Amino acid sequence: MPEHIHELKRNNVDLIMINGGDGTVSACLTAIAAIYPEDNLPAIAILPAGNTNLIASDVGFGLRGPAAVEYVMAGKALKSSERSPIRLSWHDGSQPSVLGMFGGCTGYARAIRIAHEPTVIRFAPHDLAVIYTFLTSVISLFFARSRNSWMEGNYLKREVSPPCKGGNRDGNSFLFIATALEQLSRGIWPFWSDKGHDEGFHFLDVAAFPKNLPKVLGSILRGRVPNWLRQHEDYKSDRAIRITLETDSDFVLDGEVFPAKDDRRIFLEKGPSFRFLHV
Template identity: 60%
Template sequence: MNVVQSALIHNPNSRKNAQDKGQFVRMARQKMGDFCVSALNDSHLPAHLTELKSRGVDLIAISGGDGTVSACLTAIASVYHDCPLPSVAILPSGNTNLIAGDVGFGLHGEAAIDRLLRPEGLKSCIRTPIRLSWPDGERPSVLGMFGGCTGYARAVRIAHSPNVLKFAPHDLAVFFTLFSSMASLLFRRSRHSWMNGDRLSWSAEGTGLPVPGREGRSFLFMTTALEKLSHGIWPFWNEDTSRDGFHFLDVHAFPEALPKACFNLLRGRAPEWLRAHKDYTSATARAMQLETDSDFVLDGEVFPVSAGGRLKLEEGPAFRFVHV
């Protein structure tokens, strides 16, 4: 019988971990010893994971928000490239925890650590993160679960301001991100610039695509490898989860019927008129090539627009997420 070796990667800078004054990590270290790692900076993750790999770790719990999870998945895929990937457990403690809303562990605090130390019988699900890369080689590729550009990137920049984070912690930030796009349209001075969007051309690979690509401007572009978001929000209408790939939504500049469309999508509905509308495209893709003058946001991290404006989205390695 194979014995599962569990470890914990703890981000002391995440919102919840910073607020508890180290109580959780002290408890975890008492129970897990050297298999509890506190990573102050993402740049330290490869060294920590190389050590955990050498010690036979095949279940890694991550205590942090979406950004921490993204950084850990990227580093895990790199360090474990020559052997099976470890299973992953998400213990949410960040500003935004969209990933945990879909594949979270389901326990917190001491109860979570105790269960991780006896992992037999845990349930699991598979998710394939999106790999974001820059064909021009400007920076290393990264893995993530939820992102976007054009209007989404604008809204995230607003949501990241300190005043907003005080009033929109955790997954409420996604509400602000989505609604801020709509709220901006109420003000005449910002209406035209938001509706005009940003330059975005894309081509996609996948089955069942309504169009293989387009050129023009985009009011809002979002994509995810998750299968569920918080509070019933689901701004995509490709329900066939048996298809390989990630979901995406592209809303053209100056879209018609935008309030009506948002009203439906924020409730997880996509009526036939919306599916057939020329200004709204949603599908599942295995890979996409993008050209844009917009920043790209992945799991809360803002990546400035590249010099050439070219990006690639594709399926990354499949991870097994465990939960109770």
């Protein structure tokens, strides 16, 4: 991929169309940001064609395949949206940083491992895999042994910048997720922020053995965040420019699993701003 991106840059290409799912988009944005100067990044058009298309549900082009290419070549007017991907990097510097739009660890990493099982991928592609993963996770909570394992979560120490209410924590986490998107598919939106925090990416951290979990799930699946949830000690959400995490959990970014390191420290930070085109 870097060779192809270098060729596009040499030819002064200022619009790159990406045909694929979230993992493909993540890989392309990472390569583009490494090769193009940050102040002269090409515009991006995303044509959804993968197992998961969360990114396309927010900033997708709106057309697929030849129809999308023909629309662009016809020179028709296009709308645009700005998004800054999350940059994931490691304290030990063992591998290059990567860009992505949706990621998480603790319970989210465990759920993704279920979604990546061969049976799920083969028989439940696309959104069905997400639904299957969700149902499997919920059902496991009805059985004492698996419920305790899920609810206990993983160790997670979190330091948020700029500082925010409830931003830092040190203890077990049932679920940690973060996104640079502004909407998800099917109206689900499990994030909120304090007034004045309008820059950076969104995050949600749910403490181990969270109270009122069924009620909370009912709210966020409908895209609602009541005031009592905003004030609940077990559920912390806001926006951040940078988060330092220390955890024994794998981290998943746009479907790619990055195993936990011995060092256990990773960084999430606001990445370069891309302009996404859509009809």
